[in-house]
Amino acid sequence: MQLPRIAINNFQFTLVVLLLLILLGAVSLMTMPRSEDPQFDFPAAMVRVVYPGTNPVDMEKLVLDPIEEAIKELDDIKELKGDVEDGLAVIRVEFLFGSDPEEKYDDVVSEVARVREDLPDGIQFLSVEKISPADVNILQIALMSETASYHELKLQAEALEKKLERVSGVKRADVEALPEQQIHIRADLLKMQALNISLQDLLNAVRASSVNLPGGHALAGERRMTVRTSGDFRDLNQIRRTAVVSSPAKVIYVEDIAAVTQADALPSHEARYNGQRSVFVSVVQRKGSNIMAVLEGLDEVIDNFAPKLPQGMSLAYVHDQGISVDKRLSDFMNSLLLGLALVAGITLIALGLRSAFVIVIAIPMSVVIALGWVDLAGFGLQQMSIVGLVIALGLLVDNAIVVTENVGRFLRGGHDRQTAAMEGASQVGWAVSSGTLTTMLAFMPMLLLQTGAGTFVRSMPVTVVLTLLASLLIALSLTPLMASRFFPTNVKKEPKLLQWIEQLSQGPYARSLAGALGRPWLVLIISIAMFAGSLSLLPMVGVSMFPKADKPMVLVNIDAPENSSFEQTKSLALDVEDILSRYPQVVSVTTNIGKGNPRIFYNEIPKRQVPSYAQLLVQIESGDDIYRGDFVSSVREDFAAFPGAKVTVKELLQGPPYEAPISIRVLSDDLALLRSQAELVAKTMESIEGTVSVDNPLAHRKIDMHVNINREKAAMFGVPINAIDQAIRASLVGVNAGQFRDESGEDYPILVKSLGEAQPQVDDFENMMIRSTNGALVPLPQLASFELRDALARLQHHDTERMSRVTSDVSPGYQAEAVTNQLIVELESLEWPEGVSYQVGGEQEKRKESFGGMGQVVLVALMGIFAVLVLQFKSFTQPAIIFAAIPFAMTGSILALLFTGNTFSFTALVGLTSLVGIVVNNSIILVDYANQLRRGGHKLKDAVIEAAVTRLLPIILTTLTTIGGLLPLTLGNSSMWAPMGWSIIGGLVVSTVLTLFVVPVLYLLFTPKRG
Incomplete structure (x- = not known):
């Protein structure tokens, strides 16, 4: 490996190149966009049609069917869903991932425009919206007054809207809850x-x-x-x-x-904030802008606007995403800094002040350089990219530790500083490079994951890969360069931890390893038994998709009887509002009558807009998942038997959107069969322990007045x-x-x-x-009779077929996967008439889609890593030996998740995928040095023992620093990231311990005696 020699011999050039890269990263860090969640486009669109006074069956025939028939002709459609209610039709189309979002949106607009003339003339509103996670309202303002008319509120709201839209970084501002x-x-x-x-x-x-x-x-x-x-x-x-x-x-x-x-106009969306009549002004951030800079400009406009409001009007912040962004980024940065402190402390104790300085200085340099590259790659600073930095934190010092420790070993052997730096770094250069490459290969296939979850987490593997690349550059250039300048020529006294590890390696570990090498097959049998035993524990761990969002807010949905008037729904909403305001945890209650709250979370899109529906956004005091869960349980109990309406509580969920944790699609074109079977499915779902808030759309009935015209x-x-x-x-x-x-x-x-x-x-x-045609006026009662009839309140389509989506939430303490599987067993025992079928949706459908993609990612990663190892070792046997660490990583992950009470979620699977590249590094270091010793004339058993004993120090240190870097994030009680942290930590600990014995045993058994 010539790079360390070039760096040391070209001191000034190396420093100039590194300083330029650091400068680029520093500039990018100051200017790169910041947001709470990843900002990306999504190949999906939503068509919304309002045709007042039209029943669901007529809406299906006149509006839904023509639009669906037009859209379904488009290419690359993944899913087409339609919902109709009284006077409202909503069609959502999702295309295959990898499709151009802009192109597909334009295609939908064109198809809707093509059939517009075939739609009824009385349509009041028709829109085609692009469903993008980035189109979230970062700010929601309530303009309140009990005395001003809506006309007066409109003038002020639109004046504020225009001022807010002029702020740099604002895509648009909208006025809502204002009657036409x-x-x-x-x-x-x-x-x-x-x-x-x-x-x-x-x-x-x-x-x-x-x-x-x-x-x-x-x-x-x-x-x-x-x-x-x-x-x-x-x-x-x-x-x-x-x-x-x-x-x-x-x-x-x-x-x-x-x-x-x-x-x-007739009221269709009326709003209140903390009991006061309100109009909302909401703001969407332009993609690629810095949310904190945008909000600073918005706050300035609002501060100047509020004092000029007429008497009787006031203004309040309903939702300010900047607060949660600041908290989330601060938490992640604190985890990063604490991880840095732990890594620095471990290296300081283990290697001494000078070695620790050389190693730790690589961290900020690698991070700053990597952030510059992340910015150039088109990603901003948000939770995923910062998590990528936290994951990489412990990994990026691995290279520096291996190089520094080997340079120190050469110094202890009597070499001068420059020779020790060049030879020490060159000796481990290929092992460090291939180890870094294998770790990068574990993350790189995630970039190809064509699912919603893959798109959501994409910036995380990008950040990890670029940070590791920067760390490799630093480890092979700056680290030996600094070692050649700062290390003493004679090491008089080693740090106590270093002495203790060396004593451990020369004493207990060497004796234990010799014993293991004397009984190699027994060691293998015990190891395989441990792996098989851990797999049997997997059902106890359970699986899940994404956890609930760590946000101090919940949505309370009110479904009044379908024939309820707007005023009746409003009365019910006011009663619910009054009950919620009595809870001491509640900070504010935002009430929306007739429609959902404006979109303030990336995967929560308002769907319903009917007089019998209301939604309340409840902000509560910040707390952990247990605090929020207790509040939700209490509210559900209070509203379990609420008179006059069905009241459900929904917590915000992370990851790609889905209707509910448990969802069964009952499909049939025969409406009568569909209705009876959906009712049977709903009853079955209610009988399953753990289900809550079961909803069957076809069970919602209403009374219609039919005008029977006497045609004669x-x-x-x-x-x-x-x-x-x-x-x-x-x-x-x-x-x-x-x-x-x-x-x-x-x-x-x-x-x-x-x-x-x-x-x-x-x-x-x-x-x-x-x-009449002859000019006479004829009373309507002479031409028609009137009768009341039972009618459907809602109709749904899935891929143009009639459907009823029966859904349920999950009670605290239950896993959606286990409850869904139990439900499927019950559904299979039911009689299903010909022409009626069902599909499983909800969390299980999304989880299988995402986990299936991750399975392919793991396979691609393994193939890539194996190919690199084959090229490095010019052997198929030795890469197989190195791969022995991977099953034990899975054992450690399962045990860690089980003991900490976490499920095997998508982020835990990401952690396991990361382990594929991380855990093989220790094996690479060990096998590579054993090969060097054999080339130097050592016998097979002597070479493997000396390699294991010599490399015990860097293996232990790299494991400790990786764990240290992840501990703050893991112990932060984040339902999103704690499972990933525990998965990596548990897998790393178990695989490291077993690798120190299993890999030498496999090396002894399967390496030829000569060669």
Whole structure:
């Protein structure tokens, strides 16, 4: 290995190169984007359609089916899901990972645009949104007032919205929970009946007068002038004085038969913050920006805006992601610094002050250089990249320890500093390089993981790989260079820990190893038995996906009976709000009636928007998982029998989104069979111990009023069927008749509807009149009868097939995997009619997808590491010997997870995958030195004993420093990262102990006596 010699002989050049790399890293560290979670695009889109007054079956036929038929023709679709409720359809399409998110989003937009003309004319709202984890509201502001009108709140909210959007790094700001402002023309049906005027007459008159048709242009000499015609209505009096019926005798104006007012639309989303009526202003950060810098700019705008609010209005922070980002990054940085201190302390005690200085100085240099490379790779500073640094912390000093210890050994052998540095570093150069490469290969295949979990954790392996690469560069250049300058020529006294380890290696370890080499097959049998025994403990450990998010907030969902009015749901939400506010742990309660809270967590996307639904965001005092779990259990008990509604509590989950921990998709195109079987599945799920908040969408029933049109009578009176439908819709929901533009340039839709209560009433049917083809008005009751019918409240599709998604949460102390497996056993014993099937979703589906990908990652990593070892040792036997450490790493991981009470989660599997590269390093060091001794003339047994005894010190030190670097993160009680830490620590301890005996035994048994 020539690099150490080049570095020492070219002192100035080496320093200049390293300083440039450190400078680049320092600049990147100051400017690189910061966020709470990884910011990445996701190949998925969501289509949302609002068509008021339409039942689920009609929404399915008129809206859902046409859009799904168009979208399903696209390539690379992974999953297509559709949900319909009264007046709402939501279609979510997810494409295969690796697809271009922008391209796929554009494809969905194009397909929806292509079928837009086939959709009903009365659609109030249609949007296509890109589902991106980065599009999370980093700030949610509540603009509160009990006295100001929504119009006044709108003016202030939109003024704040515009100011916030000007802040650098802001992608957009949105105003929510603000009812749409409309111009209402409320027709007096009785008066119109007396005057022989129909709703259609009124509608036609307003439409004809609100058409903004450009006049064109005309020439006046050589001048060209644009001709402006009547255009839109400019004030409400123009609407009032619009003629509906004109005759020589009299003119009937709009104001004669209707009231014209500017008013709020029917409520669809009303919000409150800590008991006060509110409007929300939320902010989305631009991808690649620094969240702390963005929030600093937003705070400045808000601080200047708040004092200027009118009397009676106030402003409050509902959600500030900067607080959790600052806490999370601080916690991780503290773990990093504590790990650094532990590593420094271990090396100081073991190797002395000068050696410790040479080793520890490599840590900040490697970290800074690596962060520069991470920034160039397009990743920011967030929890995943910092965890990557923490994992790499203990590993990056391994190289420096091996090099420094070998240089020290040469010094103790009587060589001068420069010779000891060059020869000591060169002797272990290839072993260090291949060891680093094998560790990097364990992480690199994770970059190819084409799953949601793989995308989420991608910045972690990138950070580890780049940090290890930087550490190798430092270990082979700066470390021997500093050793040649700082180490004493004569080592008079070794540190006590070093003396103790050397005594251990020369005494008890050497004797134990000799005994093991004398009974090699017994050692192998015992080791294999330990490995097999640990595998039998795996069911006791259990498996899981991602843990609950470490956030002091929960969501409380209220599902009122499907026929509940908006006001009834609001009343229920206020009761729930009042109960929650009594808990001493609660800091704030944000209430959303009719819709979910704006998106404040990367995998929690608001889905429902119906009058019978409400969602409360409850912020609680910071605490650990047990504290939050106790609160959630208490709230669930309080609302278990809440009168008038189903109240469920949902904790935020890490990782890719899924509907619920336990989810069963019951599929059938036969609606009756689907309903009965879904009900049976729900009852079975409720009978399983550990399930809570079981939900079956098809069990939600409602009462619809059906208008049975007598077609014979309609034909007799000369009334078209579509005229009846349009008259009913105009009377109940209202029909758009044009646009009104006020003095400030704001546009408002003009709605023609019946006069009466603020909300449509059943009695309105009695007064509806329909214009026949001969001009006569016919009362609606003469043409139709009315009856109440039981109807579906919701319908769902999965890959265009009808479905009912039966879901359940998991009680504290239960594992979703175990409960799901028990449920599957029960489902298999049920009778499934022909044409009905089921699929398992939820956590188990996502876990299998992610774990299956990780299995491929481990296989690729093993193949890559084996190939590198074959190239290094020019043998197939010795790489196989080195691989013996890997099964024992699994043994240690299983035992550590079992004793600490953690499940085998995705992050624990990441830790096990990391071990594949970490644990082989010790074996590489041992086998490589044994080969060198044999080439020097040692006999096989003598060579393996001397190699094991000599390399015991660096093996113990590298193991201790790796554990020391991980301990602060592992002991931080993070449900996300503690399993990974324990997995690595347990695997490293057990594999190190067994490697010190098993690898020499295998080397003795399977290495040829000569060669």
